Amino acid sequence: MCNKHLCNLLGFVVIYLMLAGLTGCPSPSTDTENLPAQGGSAGLAGSAGSSTGGNAGATANGGSGGADDAGLGGEAGSSGTGGSAGTSTGGSAGQAGSDAGDDASSDAENDVSSDGNPGIICPSCDELLTWDTTQFKHSSYGKISTSATWDDSYAWQMLNTCPGWSIVDGHEGGTGDTLEIGECGNGVVLRWAFDSFSSVQLSQGWTGKTDTNLAIGTSYQAFLQVYPDYTSNSMLLDASGYAMLTYANGMAIFKNSVLSELTVW
DSSP: OOOHHHHHHHHHHHHHHHHHHHHTOOOSSOOGGGSOOHHHHHHHHHHHGGGGGGGHHHHHHHHHHHHHHHTHHHHHHHTOOHHHHHHHHHHHHHHHHHHHHHHHHHHHHTOBOTTSOBOOOOOOTTOOEEOOOSTTOOOEETTEETTOOOOHHHHHHHHHHSTTOEEEEEEEOSTTOOEEEEETTTTEEEEEETTEEEEEEEETTOOOOBTTSOOTTOBHHHHHHHOOOOOTTOBOOOTTSOEEEEETTEEEEEETTEEEEEEEO
């Protein structure tokens, strides 16, 4: 038997403990899941780092370290790796600038006129002639190749662009006529036929040489030693010193036994 007041007190204690067990009131213990973690603040620093682009990744690593010490709070912080996005954005902008520069450079290197012709070439009087007499081989006078697919408009652009060039002997093209422009006292003549670039004619006034070191004034015998593969319809040297040697892609004319004119196509 107990004192009346003591029994009442014990009853209240029992009731309190029973209610505590039913309602799940928290016990005064440490709950790490409900405490703010230090790592969380480090993670927030990582998120702030996103505005600085390149340094954002390093700041976010601090958040990840916090996650190791304090669990979920640090983990949330480490997820704020906006810095990577900042770096990516900066990289994309840099690449865009690089691409724009490449496009501008490409446009400059491939400058063309409004009608599609390439940038105008103005050859000099002493250009090197590269001539391969083999059939179907192309020749070139400096940067001008006989394989160029230029129409008559290129010649007119040269006349407007290149000092000293002019129409040769009234050959302005059109039906039944060639278009011919010349320079160097007409020692260098470029010819168009049927609205297509066709040949280069060189004579006195051209001060250059062939890629085999021959030039206007070279003797007939010296020329034949270098280019012996003339065709059967050639006219060999006669008593007056005249000859016309034809090749698969050119023709050489001799007067007084020396080279006076060379045309290549």
